[in-house]
Amino acid sequence: MAKLVFKRVGTIATVEDFVAYCQELGIELPCDNEIQSSPESPLASAIDVGMGKKIGNRFAIHPMEGWDGTRDGKPTEHTIRRWKRFGQSGAKLIWGGEAVAVHPDGRANPNQLMINQETRNDLAHLRQTLIDAHREQTGDTKDLLIGLQLTHSGRFAKPNCSDTHEPLIAYRHPLLDQRVGVINDDAILTDEQLREIIACFIGASKIAWELGYDFVDLKHCHGYLGHELLSGRTRPGPYGGNFENRTRFLREIVAGVRREVPGLQIGVRVSAFDILPFKPNPDQTQGNKLGPGIPEENKTSGPYPYGFGINVNDPLQSDLTEPMAFLELLEKLDIKLVNISAGSPYYNPHIQRPALYPPSDGYQPPEDPLVGVARQMQAVRTLKKQFPNLILVGSGYTYLQDYLPHVAQAAVRLGWVDSVGLGRMVLSYPQLPHDVLTGQKFQSKRICRTFSDCTTAPRKGIISGCYPLDSHYKSLPQMTQLRIAKSGK
Numbered sequence: 001m002a003k004l005v006f007k008r009v010g011t012i013a014t015v016e017d018f019v020a021y022c023q024e025l026g027i028e029l030p031c032d033n034e035i036q037s038s039p040e041s042p043l044a045s046a047i048d049v050g051m052g053k054k055i056g057n058r059f060a061i062h063p064m065e066g067w068d069g070t071r072d073g074k075p076t077e078h079t080i081r082r083w084k085r086f087g088q089s090g091a092k093l094i095w096g097g098e099a100v101a102v103h104p105d106g107r108a109n110p111n112q113l114m115i116n117q118e119t120r121n122d123l124a125h126l127r128q129t130l131i132d133a134h135r136e137q138t139g140d141t142k143d144l145l146i147g148l149q150l151t152h153s154g155r156f157a158k159p160n161c162s163d164t165h166e167p168l169i170a171y172r173h174p175l176l177d178q179r180v181g182v183i184n185d186d187a188i189l190t191d192e193q194l195r196e197i198i199a200c201f202i203g204a205s206k207i208a209w210e211l212g213y214d215f216v217d218l219k220h221c222h223g224y225l226g227h228e229l230l231s232g233r234t235r236p237g238p239y240g241g242n243f244e245n246r247t248r249f250l251r252e253i254v255a256g257v258r259r260e261v262p263g264l265q266i267g268v269r270v271s272a273f274d275i276l277p278f279k280p281n282p283d284q285t286q287g288n289k290l291g292p293g294i295p296e297e298n299k300t301s302g303p304y305p306y307g308f309g310i311n312v313n314d315p316l317q318s319d320l321t322e323p324m325a326f327l328e329l330l331e332k333l334d335i336k337l338v339n340i341s342a343g344s345p346y347y348n349p350h351i352q353r354p355a356l357y358p359p360s361d362g363y364q365p366p367e368d369p370l371v372g373v374a375r376q377m378q379a380v381r382t383l384k385k386q387f388p389n390l391i392l393v394g395s396g397y398t399y400l401q402d403y404l405p406h407v408a409q410a411a412v413r414l415g416w417v418d419s420v421g422l423g424r425m426v427l428s429y430p431q432l433p434h435d436v437l438t439g440q441k442f443q444s445k446r447i448c449r450t451f452s453d454c455t456t457a458p459r460k461g462i463i464s465g466c467y468p469l470d471s472h473y474k475s476l477p478q479m480t481q482l483r484i485a486k487s488g489k
Contacts, residue, residue, distance in 0.1 A: 004292055006368040008356065009401040010449060018403045027374035030410035031403065037439030042413040043405075043420070044437050046092075046143060047391055049336060051265065053214065055419070056092035056143030058412045059433035060393045062339070062423035063096030063149035063217065063269070065112055067162075068463040073101070073114025074122040078463055081472065082427075083126045087133030089426055090434030093419055094130065095269065095339055095393060096149025096217045102200040105168060106152030106225065107159040109458060115150065115204040123148070124211045137434060147267055147337075148208045149217040152197055154189075154225030155180055156346055162461035168193075170228045171235040173306050174299045175277045176347060189225075191237050194249060197225070202256035205264060215265035215337060218253055222352065223344035226250065227271050230308040230326070243322060247329055254333050267337030268330060269393075272379055273309035273318035277347035280363035288488035293350055293363035309342075318342075318375075320382060327387050339393040339421060340380045345455065351375070353424075354399040355450035360486065361459050362452070369399045369450070377407075381416040391418045398425040401447050405436045424448045427466040445469075453482060460485040 012018045015033050022029050038044035038057075047055040068078040075083075083097055100115045100123070101107040107114065115123060127146060135141050155169045155176065165180040169187045177183070189197075205216045220226035229249045232240035239248050250268070257266060276295040284291030295316060298304055303312035311317040330338060343351035349358070350365050354372030358364055365372075376396035384392050394417040400407050408420040425432060429446035436442070446469055453467045462481050465473040473479060 004364065004366070006356065006365070009370070009399065009403065010447075012402070015403065015406055018406075022370065022374075025368055025370060027371055029370070029374050029377065029407055030414050030416065031406045032410040032413070033406070035405045035409060035436060038437045041409060041437060043409050045412075047418060049145065049265065049391060051263070053145060053265075054143045055145050056140070057090070057433070057437060058408075058419050059089070059091035059437075060093035060095050060339070060419045060421040061086050061089060061091045061097065061426055062395065062421045063099050064423055064427070064464070065099045065108055065458070066464050067109050067111050067458040067461075069111045069113045071110060073104075073107075073112070073116070073119050075113060075126055078465070079113070080126065080129055082465075083130045084133045085430035086426065087130035088137045088434070089422075089430045089432065090134075090138055090437060091422070092144050093393070094144070094146045095267070095421065096147050097126065097130065099149045099151045099219065100204070102150050102152055102204040103197060105159055105166070106154070106157055106197070108151070108153040108156055108224075109158050109162055110160055111463075115148070115207055117207070120207055120211060123207075127212060145214045147215040147217050148213045149219055149269065150201055150204050150208075151219040152200075152225040154223075154228050156223060162458075168225070170225065170232045171240065175296045175306070176223075179277075179347070191239060194239055195252075198249065198252050198256065201253045202260055205257045206260050209261040209264040213264075215267050216257070217267045217269050217339065218250060219269055220250065221269045221271040221341045223271075223346050227308065227344075230322075231274070231306055231310075233305040243325060247326065251329075251333070254335070265337065266333075266335050267339065268335060269339035269341060270323070270326065271308065271342050271344065271352070272323040272340050272383065273320060273342050274307040275310060275318065275343065275348055275351055276304070276307075276315045278350065278363060278366070288360070288486075290358055290363050293348075293366040318379070320379065324383065324386055327383060327390060331387065331390065336389070336391050337393075338390050339395070340376070340383065341395045342376050342379065354396055355452050356399075357449075357451045359452040359455035359459055362455075372396065373399050377411065377416060384415065384417060393417070393419040393421045395421050395423070397421065398423060398448050399450055401449065402442070402444060404432070405442070424450065424454055424466075427454055428469040456486060457482050
């Protein structure tokens with residue numbers, strides 16, 4: 001079987017050619033010919049979020065783990081620099097800035113930030129750094145909304161060593177257990193342990209409120225604990241089985257936050273659909289040259305019970321029935337801020353984060369990454385139509401590269417999405433929102449081309465950043481470490 005070859009977005013010369021290529025792929029992506037600047041641009045319009053707060057434009061910054069905190073969960077100069085650049089971006093919605101662990105055992109890596117009494121001054125400094133940079137860039141912070149993403153990594157916890165899993169799982173999973181070294185039921189969190197983690201989320205929310213954050217994100221995406229509980233059909237007891245039980249974790253956190261800090265807004269980032277875990281095709285993998293992704297063999301004889309937003313009868317397909325019920329629940333809980341993602345970077349990254357070049361532990365894309373972008377955008381479009389009163393942030397836009405502003409503007413103009421979330425793109429080109437909104441020339445040499453070094457680095461225990469395009473990271477000794485790690489030597 002020949003290696004799949006896809007057209008690189010950077011080689012597509014015009015908007016017309018981009019639209020034609022999308023048609024050739026059989027996907028629907030909205031795309032405007034001309035980019036408008038503020039104040040006429042749809043991307044410059046404000047969003048009213050209630051409680052006297054407005055988001056000043058339609059760009060959002062996704063939360064990202066930098067793997068560059070201290071061992072006791074505090075930011076370093078690299079973390080502070082990243083948050084400063086988030087402020088300089090011009091985006092008016094900062095969705096978490098960083099994934100911050102609510103308990104030491106729930107860290108995704110030994111250098112992940114934590115939120116507790118010992119780190120509160122440092123988290124306050126991060127917020128103020130971002131605000132100061134944003135004021136200097138835009139002149140106005142009244143319409144800036146800053147959240148803090150609260151997380152427990154669950155199955156993918158590595159709290160003490162970057163190459164050692166210490167999983168805390170919701171249930172046994174026949175395909176994922178082997179990836180993180182689960183061999184028996186000892187790793188399953190008890191109901192009492194879940195209640196302790198719920199208390200940690202509530203306590204962390206109180207700290208965030210005291211530090212001036214506008215909202216907290218109760219993370220339910222990417223295979224971490226909150227997301228895994230949503231698929232816990234095989235888990236017995238009050239936190240598993242039916243939909244009501246599988247959402248109890250969220251509902252009990254929300255109830256506690258409302259009781260302790262009623263003035264704090266709540267957001268939820270959720271993986272709205274999933275499919276089977278994927279792996280590199282072993283027949284096309286040679287050394288560190290990965291083959292294209294293929295699905296793991298479904299080891300269940302009947303319906304596949306291990307995903308959320310998945311077709312249990314055909315787990316290579318999504319099903320938005322339960323995600324719609326989840327968003328309906330969020331409405332009832334008076335949660336308006338919802339960030340839509342998909343899948344997991346650990347077991348199906350082409351679904352979660354479309355890219356042409358895989359990270360070191362991934363696989364070559366099994367489809368043109370634009371297909372993955374369209375899949376996420378269509379899901380958000382469907383959910384937005386069903387829930388017009390929710391404020392939906394979309395994901396997966398970075399792979400659009402040169403045509404990101406064209407598609408983002410059209411998507412907001414047509415009502416497909418409320419806010420366009422940017423992740424990897426702001427590592428290489430943080431000023432993209434500001435340049436688009438002010439009519440500045442688009443800096444094509446700073447566009448993220450999805451080389452995935454920002455993922456490969458932390459997979460190798462190295463701090464995350466844009467090594468190909470950011471001179472700060474190019475000059476670090478970690479650049480040499482990354483080059484050696486990628487060579488497979």
